[in-house]
Amino acid sequence: MSDKVLLKGTEACAMGAILAGCRHYFGYPITPQTEIPEYFAKYMPEAGGVFLQAESEIAAISMVYGAAATGRRTMTSSSGPGLSLKQETISTLSAAELPCLIVNVARGGPGLGCIQGAQSDYFQSVKGGGHGDYRLLTLAPNSVQEMMDLSILGFELADKYRNPVLILSDGVIGQMMEPVGIPEAVTFFPEKPWAATGAKGRGKNLINSLYLDAARCEEHNRHLQAKFARIAESELRYEEFDTEDAELVLVAYGISSRIALSVKNRARAEGLKVGLLRPITLWPFPSEALRKLADRVKGLLVVEQSAGQMVEDVRLAVCGRAPVAFHGRPGGVMIQMDDVQAKVRELLAGEA
Numbered sequence: 541m542s543d544k545v546l547l548k549g550t551e552a553c554a555m556g557a558i559l560a561g562c563r564h565y566f567g568y569p570i571t572p573q574t575e576i577p578e579y580f581a582k583y584m585p586e587a588g589g590v591f592l593q594a595e596s597e598i599a600a601i602s603m604v605y606g607a608a609a610t611g612r613r614t615m616t617s618s619s620g621p622g623l624s625l626k627q628e629t630i631s632t633l634s635a636a637e638l639p640c641l642i643v644n645v646a647r648g649g650p651g652l653g654c655i656q657g658a659q660s661d662y663f664q665s666v667k668g669g670g671h672g673d674y675r676l677l678t679l680a681p682n683s684v685q686e687m688m689d690l691s692i693l694g695f696e697l698a699d700k701y702r703n704p705v706l707i708l709s710d711g712v713i714g715q716m717m718e719p720v721g722i723p724e725a726v727t728f729f730p731e732k733p734w735a736a737t738g739a740k741g742r743g744k745n746l747i748n749s750l751y752l753d754a755a756r757c758e759e760h761n762r763h764l765q766a767k768f769a770r771i772a773e774s775e776l777r778y779e780e781f782d783t784e785d786a787e788l789v790l791v792a793y794g795i796s797s798r799i800a801l802s803v804k805n806r807a808r809a810e811g812l813k814v815g816l817l818r819p820i821t822l823w824p825f826p827s828e829a830l831r832k833l834a835d836r837v838k839g840l841l842v843v844e845q846s847a848g849q850m851v852e853d854v855r856l857a858v859c860g861r862a863p864v865a866f867h868g869r870p871g872g873v874m875i876q877m878d879d880v881q882a883k884v885r886e887l888l889a890g891e892a
Contacts, residue, residue, distance in 0.1 A: 544719035549687040549709060552720050553643055554579035556691030557615055559725045562641070563589030564614035566603035568596060568622060571655040572711035573645035576617040597625040601642075605629055608638035609747040611735030613695050617643035619711075620661060621652055624669065630704060631670030635749035635764070637734075639698035641691065642676075643707045645714035648872030656872030657711025659794055662849035665708045666823040673761055675768045676706040677775060678822040680793040684718035690820075692726065699730050701771055708822060710845060711872070712795040777820035778829060782808060786815030788888055789833050791854050792843040793819045796875060800843045803880045812888055822850070827857035834861035839887055843880055844868040 547555065554576045557565070565580040577593060584591040594600035600616050607614035618626065623644045633640060646661040648654040663669075665678050677697055679690045687709060694705040736745050751757035781804060783789055792800040797818040807814035817833065819826050834840065839862050842851040847870040855864045867883045869875050 544721050546717055547684055547688075547720045548575055548717050549681070549684045549714040550575035550645060551579050552684045552688040553617070553691045553707065553709070553714075554583070555722070556688035557641065557695070558583060558587050558589070559723060560613065560692040560695040561726050561729055562613045562615050562695060563587065564604075564607040564612050565590070565616070566592050566594050566600040566607070566614070567616050567618065568594055568600050570619045570622045572647055572657060572714050573617050573619045573643065575714075576643065576645070597622040598629070601626040601629040604640050605633055605636070605638060608633065608640045609636070609736045611732035611737060613699075613729070615641035615643065617645065619645050620647045620649050623661065623664060627664075627670035630676070631668070631672050631674055632749050633704045634674035634676065635672065635760075636747050637702040637764075638704070638747065639695075639702050640704050641694045641698060641707065642704055643691075644709065646708065646710045648870070654872045655711070657714065657795065657845065658870070658872045659710055659796060659845040660847065660849065660870060661708060662822065662844075662846065665706055666825070666853070674764065675771070675823060676704055677701070677771055677824075678706045678708050680708050680820060680822050681713060682794050682797045682818065684713070684716060685720050687713060688720055689723070692723065695726075697775060699732075701767060702734070703767065703771070708794070710794050712874070772824040775821060776824045776826060778826040779818045779820065780829070781816040781818075783815035783817060783833060785813055786833075787813040787838045788884060789815045789817055789837050789840045790843055790884075791817050791819075791830070791840055791850070793822060793850065794845075796843045796845055799875050799877055799880065803877055803884060806877070806881055807884055812884065814884055819850075825853050825857070827853070830854060830857040831859070831861065834858040837862055839863040839865060841865045841867060841880075841883060841887060843875060845872075845875060846870050
């Protein structure tokens with residue numbers, strides 16, 4: 541790893557993609573992720589790749605489908621409303637088992653909302669914003685370094701499982717600047733005998749998601765579900781901080797996890813037994829880890845930059861074993877440490 545350089549989260553994401561061997565980017569500008577296509581426009585030609593600003597978000601994700609079908613490492617990025625437009629093709633990419641990276645630098649919603657960072661795209665990301673029974677392996681960075689590292693990991697996981705991978709960031713992580721260590725470029729890539737690259741002495745490959753026979757469609761769905769089960773078993777990622785003796789555990793991801801970590805540290809300095817669990821994969825979700833914590837804590841407090849979305853998965857995981865409280869700010873308004881700390885004191889004092 542090289543000496544550190546100062547980068548925005550969006551820039552680190554794009555640089556990581558190039559280091560991972562991405563040579564085909566298709567996108568459309570929307571705040572707060574526009575620096576990603578700007579970075580690719582400048583540096584992708586130098587890497588020998590293709591940058592194309594499509595005429596729309598729908599066109600961009602369709603171009604990703606085409607490039608992925610030929611076995612190339614390819615990606616797109618957008619924010620809130622743009623991701624909504626891509627959903628039909630994201631479902632089709634998953635059905636066709638085409639690996640790619642999709643980045644959402646989320647902003648306040650619903651509708652056009654605002655350009656400030658938010659976390660209200662959680663449902664869209666982990667529940668499947670498109671049609672049908674499919675899953676996206678969803679990674680949630682909480683630093684500029686992780687914007688780069690998870691971009692590289694995302695391509696690795698996409699190829700490993702032949703499935704789209706989503707990075708769900710937020711406008712704060714995307715726009716903030718931090719020192720980043722630059723890893724070595726990826727030089728080994730898996731073979732893709734399934735790709736549509738021309739017959740070349742073998743039978744032709746067919747990339748497809750349409751099954752007119754219901755029994756054949758069910759068979760394909762069962763194949764996909766078995767793959768999703770392997771992903772859930774093998775690719776779960778999360779962090780715990782001071783949960784061993786905690787009476788109250790904060791649960792947060794992305795920028796909210798950094799705020800929650802500071803609150804946890806403040807609370808510990810006051811002698812309050814507070815811990816933190818940070819999901820890194822939002823799907824698969826650390827349900828079992830939360831269940832184990834719920835059996836020995838007084839309660840959990842979910843902190844989100846939304847009106848409350850991940851909190852529903854926490855409640856499902858805990859299944860009544862411990863009370864689950866929520867603190868959030870929707871619409872792009874930043875959560876304040878003092879407000880979360882006040883909520884922590886109330887919960888531990890039994891006042892909330």
